[in-house]
Amino acid sequence: MSQNKTIMEVNQELVKERAKCNFNVLEVTHILDGGEKNTLHRKKIESIALDEGAYKDPIPEEYLSPKEKYENAVRKSCLFCKIVKNALTEFTGLEHFSNFFVLRRTADAFFKEISPFLLHLGMFLPTILGQCTTEQQAYWLPRVLDIQIIGTYAQTELGHGTFIRGLETTATYDPETEEFVLHSPTLTSYKWWAGGLGKTVNYCIVVAQLYTKGVCHGTHLFIVQIRDEETHMPLPGIKVGEIGAKMGFNTADNGYLAFDHYRIPRQNMMMKNAQVLKDGTYVKPDSHGKLTYGTMVLVRVILVNEVAFNLAKACTIATRYSAVRRQSQPKPNEPEPQILDYTTQQHKLFICIATAHALQLASAWLWKTFNAVMSDMKKGNTDSLPELHALSSCLKALSTSDVTSLIEQCRYSCGGHGYMLCSGLPNIYSFVTATRTYEGDYTILLLQTARFLVKAYEQAEAGTPVTPTVLYLIEFVSGKRTPWDGSPEGIIKSFQEIAAGNISSCVKSIRNRMSSGLSFEDAWELTTIQLVGAAEAHCRAVISDTYKKEIARITASSSTNVKIVMEQLVNLYLHYWALNRTGDLLRYSSISGEDVANLQMKYEELLTLIRPNAVGLVDAFDLRDEILHSALGSYDGQVYKRLFAEALKSPLNQEPVNETFHKYLKPTMQGKL
Numbered sequence: 001m002s003q004n005k006t007i008m009e010v011n012q013e014l015v016k017e018r019a020k021c022n023f024n025v026l027e028v029t030h031i032l033d034g035g036e037k038n039t040l041h042r043k044k045i046e047s048i049a050l051d052e053g054a055y056k057d058p059i060p061e062e063y064l065s066p067k068e069k070y071e072n073a074v075r076k077s078c079l080f081c082k083i084v085k086n087a088l089t090e091f092t093g094l095e096h097f098s099n100f101f102v103l104r105r106t107a108d109a110f111f112k113e114i115s116p117f118l119l120h121l122g123m124f125l126p127t128i129l130g131q132c133t134t135e136q137q138a139y140w141l142p143r144v145l146d147i148q149i150i151g152t153y154a155q156t157e158l159g160h161g162t163f164i165r166g167l168e169t170t171a172t173y174d175p176e177t178e179e180f181v182l183h184s185p186t187l188t189s190y191k192w193w194a195g196g197l198g199k200t201v202n203y204c205i206v207v208a209q210l211y212t213k214g215v216c217h218g219t220h221l222f223i224v225q226i227r228d229e230e231t232h233m234p235l236p237g238i239k240v241g242e243i244g245a246k247m248g249f250n251t252a253d254n255g256y257l258a259f260d261h262y263r264i265p266r267q268n269m270m271m272k273n274a275q276v277l278k279d280g281t282y283v284k285p286d287s288h289g290k291l292t293y294g295t296m297v298l299v300r301v302i303l304v305n306e307v308a309f310n311l312a313k314a315c316t317i318a319t320r321y322s323a324v325r326r327q328s329q330p331k332p333n334e335p336e337p338q339i340l341d342y343t344t345q346q347h348k349l350f351i352c353i354a355t356a357h358a359l360q361l362a363s364a365w366l367w368k369t370f371n372a373v374m375s376d377m378k379k380g381n382t383d384s385l386p387e388l389h390a391l392s393s394c395l396k397a398l399s400t401s402d403v404t405s406l407i408e409q410c411r412y413s414c415g416g417h418g419y420m421l422c423s424g425l426p427n428i429y430s431f432v433t434a435t436r437t438y439e440g441d442y443t444i445l446l447l448q449t450a451r452f453l454v455k456a457y458e459q460a461e462a463g464t465p466v467t468p469t470v471l472y473l474i475e476f477v478s479g480k481r482t483p484w485d486g487s488p489e490g491i492i493k494s495f496q497e498i499a500a501g502n503i504s505s506c507v508k509s510i511r512n513r514m515s516s517g518l519s520f521e522d523a524w525e526l527t528t529i530q531l532v533g534a535a536e537a538h539c540r541a542v543i544s545d546t547y548k549k550e551i552a553r554i555t556a557s558s559s560t561n562v563k564i565v566m567e568q569l570v571n572l573y574l575h576y577w578a579l580n581r582t583g584d585l586l587r588y589s590s591i592s593g594e595d596v597a598n599l600q601m602k603y604e605e606l607l608t609l610i611r612p613n614a615v616g617l618v619d620a621f622d623l624r625d626e627i628l629h630s631a632l633g634s635y636d637g638q639v640y641k642r643l644f645a646e647a648l649k650s651p652l653n654q655e656p657v658n659e660t661f662h663k664y665l666k667p668t669m670q671g672k673l
């Protein structure tokens with residue numbers, strides 16, 4: 001493996017673990033990267049960006065003041081852009097966006113928290129690609145890709161994030177001057193949260209209610225210059241600043257923005273879908289009404305990959321540490337075991353490895369689906385958009401939620417040392433927990449998927465065709481049930497039955513409530529706990545099915561031992577979730593109490609089978625130490641030496657006696673304070 005320039009010799013515990021591993025680690029790396037070519041490309045970019053050590057901080061980021069942290073992050077963002085500039089110019093279409101994943105991964109070596117340029121690449125650029133006409137792209141893209149301007153995406157307001165139709169910022173067209181007048185009528189209409197808005201960006205995409213000829217046409221997107229390109233001063237009519245300290249993202253200068261009758265040219269409305277003509281005539285999009293929400297769909301797709309990557313980091317750290325750490329003495333006169341040998345520790349960690357694989361493959365599949373839908377839409381066909389919206393919504397919701405819990409589980413599995421910032425785990429956690437909220441809150445997105453599922457159920461009942469991911473509903477409404485057999489295929493089938501059963505219960509509840517006199521909205525509202533459960537069950541079935549099928553497809557030509565370990569992980573994922581949902585299985589499938597006991601036995605066997613390959617499996621994520629930022633997770637496993645080296649960096653250790661001794665402690669102890 002092209003691991004890191006280790007300055008320390010590799011810990012013998014990890015040497016032994018690596019010798020035990022019975023599969024070809026590089027083969028698994030290729031699977032996770034989507035092929036050998038991608039691995040080579042990734043490694044090349046990582047080398048360009050990291051080999052010279054430019055990412056290194058003179059003082060550890062965590063000991064800087066908030067202002068210094070931000071300034072250091074801007075410095076490094078500019079440096080990063082300079083180093084990877086060639087790679088950046090490749091983003092000339094959404095189809096090239098998978099390269100983003102490589103850059104994003106490399107950028108982690110530079111930032112323990114986040115780059116203030118994140119939204120430039122993560123939302124400003126894709127919105128220009130997805131929402132601008134060809135002429136608009138020709139004007140904006142070169143400036144964006146060359147970092148001549150830096151932008152962000154300002155949608156959320158102080159008063160509204162989820163409910164986009166409730167946004168209050170207005171963009172009123174003035175045909176006299178052919179300009180839009182942007183205005184923030186209330187405090188709650190202030191734009192709030194956009195990354196990089198506080199101090200970094202000079203442009204942003206603003207989502208505002210469009211008024212022309214006295215009529216409101218709903219939210220539309222506008223490119224707005226907010227700071228002077230030369231002096232960086234906010235332009236007249238713009239009020240902009242940073243929103244303050246947060247749980248994480250502290251190097252991202254999330255900001256607020258308000259407009260006082262601020263004018264922008266007509267051409268700055270993003271006009272790929274809807275247009276305002278010079279005389280103020282509004283031209284409606286002739287296809288789907290929600291096309292302006294396109295960037296959110298793209299970013300939801302990206303986020304599935306994003307959290308899979310972060311989980312890979314967390315479980316690399318926790319698994320390597322667990323191989324090095326020894327604790328307790330279950331058998332008298334025997335050495336303390338590696339904590340990785342405890343079954344409960346394997347239970348905490350191996351599901352993280354399996355989930356990272358499942359989500360990585362599900363995200364690659366979703367990415368393909370996204371591109372297929374985009375290609376249909378280019379031809380004017382938006383038929384598959386509702387399914388894409390439903391899929392990207394539930395996959396974003398479930399993956400961010402699962403990964404948030406599993407990263408915390410990785411921290412628990414590292415005991416006290418996991419609580420140290422230098423373990424890397426707190427930063428990973430505070431970054432990932434935000435993904436559950438931004439780009440559509442967990443509950444909200446699952447309720448979007450539930451809308452789609454309820455409609456699909458009604459279509460299945462009526463005998464009209466349904467889309468591919470909900471085909472299982474047809475069998476369910478026909479009354480056909482598959483007896484429980486405990487095979488991987490059987491478990492997936494039962495997950496589909498759980499999903500169908502849950503959707504059916506929701507439909508019944510809504511109908512019952514409506515027949516007792518409630519409106520559809522009230523009946524829906526009272527059923528939302530069940531609806532969220534149904535969407536979650538559907539998504540679990542989709543992930544499980546995709547994971548199993550993709551592994552079978554990809555490993556068809558793999559070596560035997562790679563195939564075996566990959567299948568073990570798929571089975572572990574399926575057994576873990578089946579055991580987690582025994583209530584649903586008992587309710588909706590033909591499983592018996594004895595079958596549940598067998599599932600448990602099989603699950604425990606899988607843990608034992610995977611155990612010798614655990615370190616090999618996390619090595620296969622091929623995460624350079626520079627990207628991990630972890631004293632517990634480095635390739636050499638020199639956990640204690642690294643923890644001590646980190647402790648010595650604390651500013652409090654730079655002097656034998658702190659001045660507080662003379663100011664407070666001594667007078668207190670001597671009763672003189």
Ligand SMILES: CCCCCCCC/C=C\CCCCCCCCCCCCCC(=O)SCCNC(=O)CCNC(=O)[C@H](O)C(C)(C)COP(=O)(O)OP(=O)(O)OC[C@H]1O[C@@H](n2cnc3c(N)ncnc32)[C@H](O)[C@@H]1OP(=O)(O)O
Nearest residue numbers: 104107115117121122162163164290293389438439440451
């Ligand atoms: C330059 C180099 C620097 C390099 C530095 C790199 C550093 C890299 C380091 C790390 C990288 C990390 C990578 C991270 C990934 C990318 C980065 C992104 C960072 C993002 C930060 C966060 C940004 C934001 O949060 S932006 C704000 C997002 N806001 C939301 O998501 C709001 C959620 N709300 C909604 O989506 C909607 O309002 C709603 C869906 C809840 C409801 O909308 P509505 O009221 O208008 O609709 P209805 O409920 O009435 O539904 C009507 C109808 O429409 C359908 N619908 C709804 N939405 C969509 C859609 N999007 N597409 C299609 N259809 C949709 C809905 O289903 C209904 O259909 P029916 O048929 O049922 O009527």
Ligand SMILES: Cc1cc2nc3c(=O)[nH]c(=O)nc-3n(C[C@H](O)[C@H](O)[C@H](O)COP(=O)(O)OP(=O)(O)OC[C@H]3O[C@@H](n4cnc5c(N)ncnc54)[C@H](O)[C@@H]3O)c2cc1C
Nearest residue numbers: 153154155156160161162193194195434437438439440443
């Ligand atoms: C780190 C971070 C970065 C961000 N970056 C950006 C950015 O760059 N640009 C940008 O525009 N925005 C950004 N956001 C904002 C983000 O998109 C919103 O916070 C998010 O969409 C949730 O909206 P909200 O904050 O209004 O929550 P709310 O909608 O107020 O949600 C609060 C609670 O109410 C519940 N709730 C709300 N409506 C309903 C309903 N109809 N049914 C049931 N429950 C409901 C939610 O489930 C949630 O539990 C960022 C947020 C964070 C945390």
